[in-house]
Amino acid sequence: MAKNVEIKDHNTLFQSEEYMKSAEKKMEFEAPCSLEEVEDTAAYLKTEEYKEKNFAREALTINPAKACQPLGAVLAALGFEKTLPFVHGSQGCVAYFRSHFARHFKEPVPTVSTSMTEDAAVFGGLRNLIEGLENAVSLYKPDMVAVSTTCMAEVIGDDLQAFIETARNEGAISKSFPVPFANTPSFVGSHIVGYDSMMKSILSYLNGREGDGEKMAAEAAEKINVIPGFEPYTGNIREAKRILDLMDVRYTILGDHSDMLDSPANGEYRTYYGGTKLSDAAYASRGKGTIALQKYSTRKTAKYIEENWGHPFIAGPIPIGIRNTDALLMRISELTGKPIPQSLKDERGRVVDAMTDSHPYLQGKRVAMAGDPDLLLGLISLSLELGIEPVHILCTNGDKEFEEEAQRLLAESPYGLDGKVYVGKDLWHLRSLLLTDPVDFAIGSTFLKFAAKDANIPLVRVGFPIFDRHHMHRYPIIGYQGTLNLLSLMVNMVLERLDEEAPGHSFDVVR
Amino acid sequence: MRRQVLEALEEPACEHSTNENLKVCARPKPGQASGGCSFDGAQIALLPIADAAHLVHGPLGCSGNSWEGRGSLSSGPHLYQYGLTTDLKESEIIFGGEKKLREAIGEIMERFSPPAVFVYSTCVTALIGDDLEAICREETRKWGVPVIPVNSPGFVGSKNLGTRLAGETLFQYVIGTSDPPETTPYDINLIGEYNIAGEMWEIKELLDKVGIRILSRITGDGRFQEIRWAHHAKVNMVVCSRALINLARKMEEHYQIPYFEGSFYGAGETGSSLRKIAGLLKDRELERRVEELIQEEEKKLHRDLLQYRPVLKGKKVVLYTGGVKSWSVISALQELGMEVVAVGTNKSTQEDIARIKERVGADTELIDEGGSGSILKAVRSKKADMMIAGGRNMYVALKEKIPFLEINQERHTAYAGYTGLKRLAKHIAHTLSHPVWQLAHKKAPWCEGWADDR
Secondary structure, eight states: OOOOOOOOOHHHHTTSHHHHHHHHHHHHHHOOSOHHHHHHHHHHTTSHHHHHHHHHOOSOEESOOOOOHHHHHHHHHHTBTTEEEEEESOHHHHHHHHHHHHHHHOSOOOOEEOOOOHHHHHHOSHHHHHHHHHHHHHHHOOSEEEEEEOHHHHHHTOOHHHHHHHHHHTTSSOTTOOOOEEOOOTTSSOHHHHHHHHHHHHHHHHTTTTOOOHHHHHHHTTOEEEEOOSOOOHHHHHHHHHHHHHTTOOEEESSOOTTTTSOOOOSOOOSOOOOBOHHHHHTGGGSSEEEESOSTTSHHHHHHHHHHTOSOEEEOOOOOSHHHHHHHHHHHHHHHOOOOOHHHHHHHHHHHHHHHHHHHHHTTOEEEEESOHHHHHHHHHHHHHHTOEEEEEEETTOOHHHHHHHHHHHHTSGGGTTOEEEESOOHHHHHHHHHHSOOSEEEEOGGGHHHHHHTTOOEEEOSSOOOSSSSGGGSOOSHHHHHHHHHHHHHHHHHHHHHHHOOGGGOOSOO | OHHHHHHHHTOTTSHHHHOTTOOTTOOOOTTBOOOOBHHHHHHHHHTTBTTSEEEEESOHHHHHHHTTOSOBOOSSOOGGGSOEEOOOOHHHHHHOSHHHHHHHHHHHHHHHOOSOEEEEEOHHHHHTTOOHHHHHHHHHHHHTSOEEEEOOOGGGOBHHHHHHHHHHHIIIIITTSOOOSOOOTTEEEEEEEOOBTTHHHHHHHHHHHHTOEEEEEEETTBOHHHHHTGGGOSEEEEOSOGGGHHHHHHHHHHHOOOEEEOOOSSHHHHHHHHHHHHHHHTOHHHHHHHHHHHHHHHHHHHHHHTTTHHHHTTOEEEEEOOTTHHHHHHHHHHHTTOEEEEEEOTTOOHHHHHHHHHHSOTTSEEEOSOSHHHHHHHHHHTTOSEEEEOHHHHHHHHHTTOOEEEOSTTOOSOOOHHHHHHHHHHHHHHHHHOHHHHHHHSOOTTSTTGGGOO
């Protein structure tokens, strides 16, 4: 390209003299207090007194760290072949979900809404649902439609079962067209509960549905099932499949959105890519057993499988870190009778080698982390293996059981002694913690960047959503490879910081 | 609330209301991908008031999913960036959210002492019947700070309608409640300019050069106080989104402030907007300064654009964007020597469409159906070189290896004014000539005929 035309931008705009002057003038009505007062307030925010006041806050949530149920339900639906997520409620919710996933995965996300309006609020959403199903099936030609609800449909009490039945009777959809559904109000739980509800609904709906095909049943009997859980990393699903392939195990991933949300630029956009075959899901119950990689995002699904499928079921811990990955491999091995191959043993050795290489730089680093329960348990476990001290662990959508499990995990290592677990708290609470009891860095989603910046610490982006960095979700964070990825993210961030802060005399080349 | 919604729907300055045959404001079809809701529209219109607290009264999702979703920038306070919500749980759905809302307002007052609190209703709080107006009235009295109800739950309709309801809110509760320390004969308001990616700052720089003062920014980089005295302006310019036209119309009726709709996309539109402001301010000397500025800027622009012209000349574009941008960006692209071969009119009003037709030839396709399929069809049939659209369509285009430029609210680049046009030229040129398209279109070396591929 030719030479650049000089174009001013707003990063530098406010440094010009004219703007500095007008800013001084504006101070009069924008912030009627002196710079001293600003500094005093900033200092006050770092006190224990403010922290206590902040933690006494009850009615107001500031900077939320969770998403709502139907968002999770949409992700679960996207994991099945030619399945259209269909949200019953007012239209805005779906527009948000599509933006959220598009910004995180950098992919188009087909999801539709019944676009309920005031009439529906008064008379119920029956007509919207029927018309919506008919339109969606003819427009997007799915093999299955997975219906979830929003707050609105829940508050007015729409009966999905009856509505879908009416839609069949009226001929809007055929008698046999699969329409699993889940009730997913935002005022209960979070995205992981919505994911769980939809996963359970899809599995129980499809179970045995294709009739008793002897061939399918025999094939299924050779397989194990793996449920990823609410999984914002397409790389994790691919990594799980790679491990299973290396172990020469036959498997069905229940809810595989890795191709759907990481499709190639081949020159022709399709609405659907990959996904778990509906027939595979229908025979999953005949398999040797089921492993859920996450526990807290698959509770209802777990209960359903344990009660109905009559085969071994194991959930969690998420295979992040060496110990958790070891546990997963042994479980797969026990279920299938397949030995752990040399290739994976070598991989483990190489990651342990990498950990020894980096250990002096991570030893004793204090971190804060926020995210979903399963992810946090994995990150705590890895931190303790690396000699990193998890100090503040914040889980908005965690419960008592998670809190206890996390505390037990922390108590197992001297590096966990300072660790405290906060459930139901938001990112403004975390900010208080970062200011009163500083740490070296934070781990969490993009939304943590505000608190991290205020505390002047780096943020290692892990979890959901990550809007402001590219391709993070394509790299696994589970298994030995994923552990290596997390390790290098963290240690290189520490080294980067060292270089940034090094005075001239200690700015050197070898680390 | 019903009255307000009906009134907003029947806005006389919007021609949909007067012609029953126009379906543009029609509600979306169930079972299709659709745009944002009224809550979304109201929030994005008011949120750029940067020093106010914006409290979402509802379950967590409404706030969590919309938190920091738009790039409206502030040159000062950042309270608007906080995700504030009452985060209602099941028990409050059953017993009502009033108590929690009052407490939340109290916590905001004590913690942040904002000049005002906007309280947004959501589907849930509207359905359970929390009396937002009464609560806000009492809390206003209690704290001596305006607590303003924004009655625009998602289910009342589209994003556009929500923006209009936000305009109603400003008119009813904010504008006319205070007076500026000083007025000048050159005071104007910018309405519907949200300072996405800092566009307002560039507009301000131009206005500064000729001595036009922005009295109130409604609402990009806005402050609560300045919007209160917006009724002292001499002219209102509606920059984007006809949805706020109701506000301009009401201000004309009540305060005799003339208004016009204009745009800052492209040199032609920018020049004509500046001329209109000067004309409405009825100042000969100002008009002369404006002419001078336009001459000077256009000369500079012409020189700066020279290097991009060879790349841009004759290139075919499919434009798919909402509202005012559907026509104003056409002019900008044409000034760059490009040909707009198809335009999305899905979210355009009849007037927008009329303006589109004024600007393009008979061969240009108007795409009125939403959805990626129809956009892609237009790109193929018109053999377009690139697509300019919003974020949700971006990744569809990239799957099809179509050069793409993002122009909606998620963009991080300001395209308004003369500087913006240069930036647009540069970015389009870079997009078109990026080596990735050669790579993407070339077959892999093991494929038959890969050497003759383009």
